[in-house]
Amino acid sequence: MLAYERSEYPHLRTNGPQHGELAANGLPMIGNRLRLATLSDASAYHCRVALRELSRHEILQAVAEYDRLGQDRFLEKYGFGKARSYRLVVDGKTYDSKAIVGAAHGFLPGREPLAAADFSGGAATVGHLLSSLGFQVTQAVPGLTAGKLVVQLSALRPYRSPDGRQALYQPLALLWAVGRAHQGLARMTEWSETETTLGEFLERHGEHPRPHYPVAALYHAGLWDIAGPRPVPPAHGNAPLRWFASNQPASGLPEPVYNLVRYSGEARVAAAAAIVDKYLENVDYDAILSDAGLAVLLRSEGHCESPRCTGEPQDITDAGHPILEVDHIQDLAKGGLDHPEQMIALCPNCHAIKTRGCTRERLRHELFMVAGQRHQAILSR
Numbered sequence: 001m002l003a004y005e006r007s008e009y010p011h012l013r014t015n016g017p018q019h020g021e022l023a024a025n026g027l028p029m030i031g032n033r034l035r036l037a038t039l040s041d042a043s044a045y046h047c048r049v050a051l052r053e054l055s056r057h058e059i060l061q062a063v064a065e066y067d068r069l070g071q072d073r074f075l076e077k078y079g080f081g082k083a084r085s086y087r088l089v090v091d092g093k094t095y096d097s098k099a100i101v102g103a104a105h106g107f108l109p110g111r112e113p114l115a116a117a118d119f120s121g122g123a124a125t126v127g128h129l130l131s132s133l134g135f136q137v138t139q140a141v142p143g144l145t146a147g148k149l150v151v152q153l154s155a156l157r158p159y160r161s162p163d164g165r166q167a168l169y170q171p172l173a174l175l176w177a178v179g180r181a182h183q184g185l186a187r188m189t190e191w192s193e194t195e196t197t198l199g200e201f202l203e204r205h206g207e208h209p210r211p212h213y214p215v216a217a218l219y220h221a222g223l224w225d226i227a228g229p230r231p232v233p234p235a236h237g238n239a240p241l242r243w244f245a246s247n248q249p250a251s252g253l254p255e256p257v258y259n260l261v262r263y264s265g266e267a268r269v270a271a272a273a274a275i276v277d278k279y280l281e282n283v284d285y286d287a288i289l290s291d292a293g294l295a296v297l298l299r300s301e302g303h304c305e306s307p308r309c310t311g312e313p314q315d316i317t318d319a320g321h322p323i324l325e326v327d328h329i330q331d332l333a334k335g336g337l338d339h340p341e342q343m344i345a346l347c348p349n350c351h352a353i354k355t356r357g358c359t360r361e362r363l364r365h366e367l368f369m370v371a372g373q374r375h376q377a378i379l380s381r
C-alpha cells in the first residue's frame with residue numbers, strides 16, 4: 001500500500017500540521033514521510049518510490065539552489081542536460097524539470113541526489129510527479145503550447161445542419177477526451193470502447209451516438225490520432241461508418257495534446273474554457289463538463305477547495321490522482337443536486353469536518369459560496 005488513506009491510519013494525523021500552522025514560506029506543512037515504512041521491496045523503492053518521497057518542500061529547495069547557481073552551474077553540478085520537453089514553472093520562471101527532481105532528492109534527509117540515469121524524465125515520471133505536487137509543468141515540444149492548442153481548438157469548423165444548428169460532435173468529443181486524460185486514462189482507446197462510451201456521451205448531450213464523425217473530423221483537423229490504415233475517410237456520408245466498422249481502430253488525442261492536457265492544469269483549463277466559449281455558449285455546458293469528469297476537479301486544480309483547509313496530503317494514489325474526494329456539499333438525501341455548484345473537491349480532513357465536525361454547518365455554507373464563485377470564475381477565464 002503506497003497511497004494511504006488517513007482514515008485508515010488515524011495515527012498519521014499526529015504527524016500533520018496543527019490547525020493554521022504554516023511553514024516559513026507560507027505553505028501548509030504536511031507530514032509526508034511515512035509510506036516508506038510500508039515497503040517491503042527495496043528495488044521497488046529505487047524504481048518507483050524514490051520520486052514519490054519528494055514533496056513540494058524539496059522541489060522548492062532545488063529551485064532555490066538553481067536560482068542561486070544559475071542554469072549552467074546547476075546542471076553541471078548535478079550532471080544533467082537541458083530539459084528537452086518538460087519544464088517546471090515557478091513564479092513565472094522555468095526550470096529543467098528532470099534536473100530539479102534529481103537535485104531535490106538530495107534534500108531529503110539521508111538521501112543523495114539522483115543522477116540522470118537513475119530515472120527517466122518524461123511525462124509519466126517527472127511531469128506526473130511535479131503536477132501531482134501542484135506545480136505547473138509546460139511541455140516545450142516544438143509546435144505545441146497551451147496557447148497554440150487554444151488557437152487550434154478555436155479554429156474548428158463544426159458541422160452545421162441545414163437548419164443552421166451547429167452540431168456539437170467535435171467539441172463534445174474533445175471534452176470527453178480531455179476528461180479522460182485528466183482522469184489519467186490511457187491516451188488511445190479501443191474502437192469498441194470509444195463507440196460505446198463516447199457514443200453514449202454524445203447521446204446524453206443531444207447528438208446521435210455516432211463517434212465516427214467527430215473522430216474522423218478531428219483527425220483531419222490534427223486533433224485526433226487514429227491507429228488504422230490510411231487514408232481515413234472524410235467525416236460525412238456513410239464512408240466513416242463503414243471504415244470504422246471494418247478497421248476497429250484505437251484512437252485518442254494526439255500525444256502532444258494528450259500530454260499537455262494531462263499534465264498541465266493550466267493547459268487543461270485553457271483548452272476546456274476555449275471549447276466552452278467557442279462552441280457551447282448556448283447549451284448546458286455545466287452538465288457537459290460534469291459528465292466529462294472535468295467540472296469540479298478542473299476547477300479545484302488538484303487542491304482541496306475548503307477555504308479553511310490547513311493542509312492536504314501531498315501523496316497521490318497509485319493511479320496518480322491527488323487524494324481528493326469530490327463530494328456533494330449537501331447530501332443528495334437532503335436535496336442536493338448533481339451539479340458543479342453543488343459539488344466540492346475536498347481533502348480527507350476537510351471531508352471529515354464537512355461530514356461530522358461540529359462546525360460542519362458553517363463549513364457547508366462556506367463551501368456553497370466557494371463552489372459557486374469558483375465555478376463561475378473558471379468559466380469566465
Ligand SMILES: [Zn+2]
Pocket residue numbers: 304305306308309310311312346347348349350351
Ligand atoms: Zn482540505
